[in-house]
Amino acid sequence: MNPIAAILDEIFNLGPGxxxxxxxxLEERKALHGIVxxxxxxxxxxxxxxxxxxxxxxxEAVCRYGKYNGKQRYRCNGCNRTFTDFTNSPCYNSKKPLxxxxxxxxxxxxxxxxxxxxxxxxISVPTAFYWRHKVMDAIRKxxxxxxxxxxxxxxxxxxxxxxxxxxxxxxxxxxPRTAYKRGVKQDTTKEKPKxxxxxxxxxxxxxxxxxxxxxxxxxxxxxxxxxxxxxxxxSKLFDNRIDQEAIVCTDVAKSFTKxxxxxxxxxxxxxxxKRKAGIFHIQHxxxxxxxxxxxxxxxxxxxxxxxxxxxSWFKWEEYFKTDKDIVKCRNLMVHSHTTHISSxxxxxxxxxxxx
Numbered sequence: 001m002n003p004i005a006a007i008l009d010e011i012f013n014l015g016p017g018x019x020x021x022x023x024x025x026l027e028e029r030k031a032l033h034g035i036v037x038x039x040x041x042x043x044x045x046x047x048x049x050x051x052x053x054x055x056x057x058x059x060e061a062v063c064r065y066g067k068y069n070g071k072q073r074y075r076c077n078g079c080n081r082t083f084t085d086f087t088n089s090p091c092y093n094s095k096k097p098l099x100x101x102x103x104x105x106x107x108x109x110x111x112x113x114x115x116x117x118x119x120x121x122x123i124s125v126p127t128a129f130y131w132r133h134k135v136m137d138a139i140r141k142x143x144x145x146x147x148x149x150x151x152x153x154x155x156x157x158x159x160x161x162x163x164x165x166x167x168x169x170x171x172x173x174x175x176p177r178t179a180y181k182r183g184v185k186q187d188t189t190k191e192k193p194k195x196x197x198x199x200x201x202x203x204x205x206x207x208x209x210x211x212x213x214x215x216x217x218x219x220x221x222x223x224x225x226x227x228x229x230x231x232x233x234x235s236k237l238f239d240n241r242i243d244q245e246a247i248v249c250t251d252v253a254k255s256f257t258k259x260x261x262x263x264x265x266x267x268x269x270x271x272x273x274k275r276k277a278g279i280f281h282i283q284h285x286x287x288x289x290x291x292x293x294x295x296x297x298x299x300x301x302x303x304x305x306x307x308x309x310x311x312s313w314f315k316w317e318e319y320f321k322t323d324k325d326i327v328k329c330r331n332l333m334v335h336s337h338t339t340h341i342s343s344x345x346x347x348x349x350x351x352x353x354x355x
Contacts (some may be wrong), residue, residue, distance in 0.1 A: 022183075025172040036099050038334050044085045044336040048243055055088045055340050058068035067207040088340040090134035096123070105336070106329045111298055116328075133309065134343045138336040140312035145222060148214040149243035154175075154250045155291065164303040172347055202228045207243055207304055209292075209311065210237055214246070214286050219318060221292070223304075225355055231258040233355070249280045291318075303312050305351045 022060060037188060052074065053060045059078030066073050071084045088094050091101045100121055107117040118128040163175060165332070208229040212220040220241065224233040234255055242248065247266045248255045260267035268280050295314055302310050316335070320328050 002207060008017050009284050031246045035330055036102065039102065039330060040085075040098065043089075043332050043337045046086065046334065047340070049087075054078060054081065054084055078196040086091070086337065088342045090131070090138050090341075090343070091337065092342075096121075102329065102333055104128070105135065105333045106325070108132065108135065109328050109332060110324050113298075130348065132347060133306065134350055135332070135336045136306075136309035136313050137343050138339050138341050139316050139338045140309050140330070143312055143316055144217060145237075146220050146315070147241045147243070148212050148218045148220060149246050150214045150216060150245050151216045151279065152212055152242060152248045153282045153284045154210070154212045154238075154248055154256070155282050155289070156208045156210045156224075157289040158202070158208055159223075159304075159307060160301075161205050161207055162301050162304050162307075163224065164301055164317070172350055188271065207235075207307060209307070210234065211285050211288055211290055211292075212238070212242075215284075217319070219288070221315050222303065222309045223355065229255055231255045231262075234259050235262070247280070249282050251282065271350075288318075305353050 011019060014022075051060060052062045052064055054074075054076035057079040058075060059076050061077040062074045063077065064072065065075035065082055068084075071086075073082050073084055075256055091098060094101070101124075104117060104121055107120055112120065114132060117123075117132070118125045122126070123131075131163055167174075204227040206227060207223050208225045208227070209221060209223045210229065210233075220237070222237055224237050238259075242263075242265055244264060246262075246265050246284050248263070248265055250260075250267065250269055252269045252271055256267075256269060260269060268277065270277060270280070270282060275283070292311075295317070296310065299310070316332070320331055323331070348349045
């Protein structure tokens, strides 16, 4: 009997549910292998939409300069340096082919851990870590901080300060405080289980992430300060990022009250006992906070110095959440490689918190 016919008979015997799952898996596999050329062409078109230019000195006086490993090289007549279509992109200087990067981006879309990504692609865990952060750095530059208009809801949420990382192998890093050694320790001598020690209320151990969302879906998500957020940090973040005709809805925190008195836009502050005033409320931004917390939970804590990149990744996910995984995979690959960014391992090791 033909082996293919035998396989088809087994598939038909599994039932309609299994057939649809198998068809979807085969379609994604076919599409993934077929988009390498399309993604390459789209990245080239986006990177040089205004004509070829040197990524080093921005000169437009460039010419073809042969090929290397099947990739077209160019030479700049201004600085005499050579470059390719992927110079200063996440996959620049990578020894892995482009389809490996596409497969890795798919793992990011599916929410795989760094360890599982390394197993799927056959790469080391540190390589999987740096690939993720190269993609996130590029997405942050591509998507930017953004702007909002119309009816805008503003509120902040908090994440605990985190120094996660292999600091014993980094001589340049010094722990700014004694390790808290968080977590519940097992104790069989007592009937009541121990609970993790936490500081009550707001403290400098928490990072304020300011969020703004309007009714058409524009989002701003940025970590801006440690502890209770101040008026200066709010004003700096939203300077020239809120339309002058917008109406801002927020709560009655002191920093927001001062922002309302000095802002060039109309600000409506809702008291604690009044969740809604007609069409004005902050329920959308509170829902956004819940989605952020749920999405971040799968990473089991991220270092504070990388928190801004994760917020940009989440914002990108929000903008494309209705797309199929294969479409999101293609878009994430194209968007992350459209921008010109140079990320080295030392940049991640020595990175400091921006605020």
